[in-house]
């Protein structure tokens with residue numbers, strides 16, 4: 001039986017994800033950037049939805065606690081893929097990715 005995530009943990013995981021799918025499974029067909037991340041933008045109100053911008057908070061260790069260190073957020077497509085393959089064992093909180101600011105051209 002899994003330990004449910006408290007609402008605050010889900011909220012924190014969502015914030016830490018920078019509102020992006022945290023799937024980094026190299027086999028997942030949904031990756032959308034050159035680092036192999038899915039990076040699908042997730043809307044908070046869509047939590048639990050199975051729409052393209054829906055998402056789910058999942059346990060990294062299925063038998064682990066309902067804490068932030070055991071929580072990652074996946075978009076609905078990656079969630080379905082992970083469920084289908086049993087791949088729910090990726091790091092929850094990835095390194096913070098610096099926000100890339102386009103260089104301003106000219107002076």
Ligand SMILES: [Zn+2]
Nearest residue numbers: 021038075078
């Ligand atoms: Zn995804």
Ligand SMILES: [Zn+2]
Nearest residue numbers: 023028030078
């Ligand atoms: Zn994925």
